[in-house]
Amino acid sequence: MTSPAAPGSLDADLQLALLLADAADAQTLPRFDAADLDVSRKADRTHVTDADLAAERAVRALLAEHRPHDSVFGEEYGADAPTSRRWIIDPIDGTANFLRGVPAWGTMIGLQIDGVVRLGVVSSPAWGRRWWGAEGLGAFTSTPDGASRAIRVSGVDSLDDASVSFQSIAQWDRAGHLDALLALTRRVWRDRAYGDIWSYMLLAEGRLEMVGEFDVKEYDLAAAAAIVTAAGGRFSSFEGEPSIATGSSVATNGVLHNAILDVLHGAPPVTS
Incomplete structure (x- = not known):
């Protein structure tokens, strides 16, 4: 070696x-x-x-x-x-x-x-x-x-064209945010639960626009957060904090981060 x-x-x-x-x-x-x-x-x-x-x-x-x-x-x-x-x-x-x-x-x-x-x-x-x-x-x-x-993360800038991975329905349900997940799936193009580390790496490669999960520890997130951000994305907790120590994560391509958090937290859709 x-x-x-x-x-x-x-x-x-x-x-x-x-x-x-x-x-x-x-x-x-x-x-x-x-x-x-x-x-x-x-x-x-x-x-x-x-x-x-x-x-x-x-x-x-x-x-x-x-x-x-x-x-x-x-x-x-x-x-x-x-x-x-x-x-x-x-x-x-x-x-x-x-x-x-x-x-x-x-x-x-x-x-x-x-x-x-x-x-x-x-x-x-x-x-x-x-x-x-x-x-x-x-x-x-x-x-x-x-x-x-x-x-590099994708340049998709519309929720209508976004693909998201929610990891596990049970996670979101136990965290009390299943309604938020369902609201997001109704706004985006595609939703799947690819699961675990693969979801974050698909995001970093530009194949997804968001990954979110709950009941996670720092060791579940540290490497993924570093790679996603190095690829041009953004990483935060469900509440929007730039931390891997809150037990939740929302990782995105960066462009859609605020829009996704708004949907997850119940903000009405912006109309033109």
Whole structure:
């Protein structure tokens, strides 16, 4: 493994984040759809597999070696004492898919500096796909031939032409906002629940205009928020706050962000 550059620029941190994703993929992909996959339940009744644990351990080990002064917040092993630079890790986002043999899962790696997520990597090895981006550096995805290409959110500027992903009806219902979701679906061209990390990456690639969900933690959102914003989009909570720590998210192509929030919060449609 090539040794990553020392900290000091987002480019160097992004190089490291891509190596962290390699290390996670080496743990997760061999265990995907494995007959002897070890699955248990955590205190919150969500599932965890041996692959989740091994992937986070591998990422933490590399960070301890290459960024010993940075803190880490991971889904499986919790949070270190906070520092100005904090790596936020979801070793397998979409564990329910992973344990059922559904390939819509991946590792999410984000770097938060002074409270703002500045870069992110999402790796989906079962699909042979990866996405990454950083503030000021743009956003990119891998191609089938192993090359990379820049990605950008769409320029769609009318709700009538917008395609949105709501992740899960149950999420919106439990949060008490099912009526808001239905109001939005009546205003847009198309609605689907693509689910989990894929929705955000479709948004970053310009294939959707909005993703929204509830009951989410920082590790569910950090990498996605960084990539979406690096691709020119906008990320906020349901209430419009620029934060990944509120338990909700609304990510858009930026152009439609305010219009979507207005619909979700019951503002009457603007007529010409």
